[in-house]
Amino acid sequence: xxxxxxxxxxxxxxxxxxxxxxxxxxxxxxxxxxxxxxxxxxxxxxxxxxxxxxxxxxxxxxxxxxxxxxxxxxxxxxxxxxxxxxxxxxxxxxxxxxxxxxxxxxxxxxxxxxxxxxxxxxxxxxxxxxxxxxxxxxxxxxxxxxxxxxxxxxxxxxxxxxxxxxxxxxxxxxxxxxxxxxxxxxxxxxxxxxxxxxxxxxxxxxxxxxxxxxxxxxxxxxxxxxxxxxxxxxxxxxxxxxxxxxxxxxxxxxxxxxxxxxxxxxxxxxxxxxxxxxxxxxxxxxxxxxxxxxxx
Amino acid sequence: xxxxxxxxxxxxxxxxxxxxxxxxxxxxxxxxxxxxxxxxxxxxxxxxxxxxxxxxxxxxxxxxxxxxxxxxxxxxxxxxxxxxxxxxxxxxxxxxxxxxxxxxxxxxxxxxxxxxxxxxxxxxxxxxxxxxxxxxxxxxxxxxxxxxxxxxxxxxxxxxxxxxxxxxxxxxxxxxxxxxxxxxxxxxxxxxxxxxxxxxxxxxxxxxxxxxxxxxxxxxxxxxxxxxxxxxxxxxxxxxxxxxxxxxxxxxxxxxxxxxxxxxxxxxxxxxxxxxxxxxxxxxxxxxxxxxxxxx
Numbered sequence: 161x162x163x164x165x166x167x168x169x170x171x172x173x174x175x176x177x178x179x180x181x182x183x184x185x186x187x188x189x190x191x192x193x194x195x196x197x198x199x200x201x202x203x204x205x206x207x208x209x210x211x212x213x214x215x216x217x218x219x220x221x222x223x224x225x226x227x228x229x230x231x232x233x234x235x236x237x238x239x240x241x242x243x244x245x246x247x248x249x250x251x252x253x254x255x256x257x258x259x260x261x262x263x264x265x266x267x268x269x270x271x272x273x274x275x276x277x278x279x280x281x282x283x284x285x286x287x288x289x290x291x292x293x294x295x296x297x298x299x300x301x302x303x304x305x306x307x308x309x310x311x312x313x314x315x316x317x318x319x320x321x322x323x324x325x326x327x328x329x330x331x332x333x334x335x336x337x338x339x340x341x342x343x344x345x346x347x348x349x350x351x352x353x354x355x356x357x358x359x360x361x362x363x364x365x366x367x368x369x370x371x372x373x374x375x376x377x378x379x380x381x382x383x384x385x386x387x388x389x390x391x392x393x394x395x396x397x398x399x400x401x402x403x404x405x406x407x408x409x410x411x412x413x414x415x416x417x418x419x420x421x422x423x424x425x426x427x428x429x430x431x432x433x434x435x436x437x438x439x440x441x442x443x444x445x446x447x448x449x450x451x452x453x454x455x456x
Numbered sequence: 457x458x459x460x461x462x463x464x465x466x467x468x469x470x471x472x473x474x475x476x477x478x479x480x481x482x483x484x485x486x487x488x489x490x491x492x493x494x495x496x497x498x499x500x501x502x503x504x505x506x507x508x509x510x511x512x513x514x515x516x517x518x519x520x521x522x523x524x525x526x527x528x529x530x531x532x533x534x535x536x537x538x539x540x541x542x543x544x545x546x547x548x549x550x551x552x553x554x555x556x557x558x559x560x561x562x563x564x565x566x567x568x569x570x571x572x573x574x575x576x577x578x579x580x581x582x583x584x585x586x587x588x589x590x591x592x593x594x595x596x597x598x599x600x601x602x603x604x605x606x607x608x609x610x611x612x613x614x615x616x617x618x619x620x621x622x623x624x625x626x627x628x629x630x631x632x633x634x635x636x637x638x639x640x641x642x643x644x645x646x647x648x649x650x651x652x653x654x655x656x657x658x659x660x661x662x663x664x665x666x667x668x669x670x671x672x673x674x675x676x677x678x679x680x681x682x683x684x685x686x687x688x689x690x691x692x693x694x695x696x697x698x699x700x701x702x703x704x705x706x707x708x709x710x711x712x713x714x715x716x717x718x719x720x721x722x723x724x725x726x727x728x729x730x731x732x733x734x735x736x737x738x739x740x741x742x743x744x745x746x747x748x749x750x751x752x
Binding site: 188189190194195196197198244248251253254272273274276277279280281283284285287288291296297298300301304305308309311312313314317318320321322324325337341 | 490491544547549550568570573579581583584587593594596600604605607610617618620621637
């Protein structure tokens with residue numbers, strides 16, 4: 161990947177981040193002094209994530225010709241669901257992580273009950289935020305249904321369950337199915353919601369599910385590569401955890417060299433596939449091409 | 457309250473329960489063998505609750521002239537949100553309850569991670585289930601927005617937060633505000649969703665918020681009275697917990713005698729108020745008149 165392309169992607173990510181941060185800073189809406197929960201949620205929500213999912217929502221919306229005002233609420237909703245899942249995942253009796261995005265996790269900062277309720281609140285409010293999308297009720301309903309499905313038992317929550325309850329002989333197909341839920345579902349639904357917000361028809365959106373799933377898999381694959389070979393300071397979270405706990409992931413099932421080769425191959429496939437879709441998907445393709453080279 | 461009225465209410469509750477149970481037994485939808493979570497959720501969802509909220513959804517829908525088919529998904533959605541909140545509330549680092557509806561709580565049966573994820577799943581799926589309501593997208597969107605608001609920071613989650621973080625000098629106004637969120641919001645939204653499903657206009661529904669809140673308060677008041685004077689076998693959950701933990705509730709702030717008198721007064725007020733609404737609200741009024749006499 162050329163340096164000029166890397167710079168272009170950095171600029172696009174920065175633009176998406178600058179676009180979504182002010183709105184995220186207003187979420188969840190205040191409870192009128194009733195509790196500290198909204199401000200605790202904001203601590204987790206605005207602690208400097210890369211905003212990859214909002215970038216995908218916005219890019220997908222623009223790819224089909226929609227302006228950013230149509231997709232801002234979807235971008236925030238997806239980031240809120242993502243953040244809720246991190247908060248609950250990090251709990252002591254779940255993955256037991258104390259560091260996230262370089263800061264103490266919410267239960268370390270504020271206690272377990274606050275982290276349980278804070279996660280609950282972010283999920284509820286994600287649906288409320290998505291419902292604010294200024295489009296027709298039929299379209300907004302479809303978006304709500306797709307977010308609910310992506311967050312549900314077959315995908316996000318199901319993948320988290322698999323991750324918590326691995327079989328003794330977790331193999332590559334098992335890991336792939338786990339990632340389809342735990343990581344890919346929210347990446348895929350980011351593309352779906354963006355395209356719907358931009359005015360795409362359901363058929364086109366359904367046709368994108370495959371590429372969305374592959375992009376999500378690539379994202380997790382490069383995350384697992386970094387978990388093996390990155391360092392805590394750069395990543396802002398503990399690395400080497402899967403290996404330390406003997407947990408199966410993409411790298412452990414296929415080996416580091418094959419994982420790196422697969423990442424490059426998938427990256428090429430995804431950008432070729434995107435080029436065949438109607439509209440200008442170059443921003444999303446740029447991310448796919450960058451992922452095998454990410455350093456954090 | 458006459459014995460004939462009690463029997464009529466019992467018959468109506470039984471009818472609502474028989475109506476909602478088969479659908480609840482199908483929820484959340486299967487994850488195609490992916491995880492045990494849907495069946496764990498069903499354990500909590502179908503463990504014999506009184507189904508007061510589904511009864512209210514159905515009665516409210518019928519009061520404004522709607523058939524039960526219009527409100528079945530709303531009835532299930534409300535029961536799912538209620539059940540999620542019980543599962544998370546019962547967690548060891550929250551209220552730490554091991555018994556609910558006469559059975560071990562979900563974290564006792566299946567472990568804390570399963571209970572965290574099971575609660576998450578029920579909440580997500582509640583929105584998916586409500587979205588299945590066979591009415592126009594505009595009406596369904598309004599129902600989704602109202603459920604999200606009732607479950608959110610100002611109401612359900614906010615009330616749970618207050619309950620977990622009481623001030624040292626919790627007084628009657630504090631307790632009343634806590635109940636408005638923790639209990640009344642889901643009772644009120646049951647009436648709202650039922651009326652909307654039945655075809656009522658938003659104005660009529662807004663006009664019912666006051667009576668919904670009072671009914672929710674009455675419900676908690678009689679629950680607190682039973683927590684003081686009931687027994688574990690009849691209730692199917694531990695009693696006397698608030699007193700044991702020095703937690704403020706309606707009874708501790710106003711005393712048992714005044715609580716009982718207040719329950720009778722509120723009960724009369726609610727049934728008079730309901731009689732002034734358009735439609736036949738007699739089933740809801742029957743419940744309000746019964747509550748001060750409930751034994752479990």
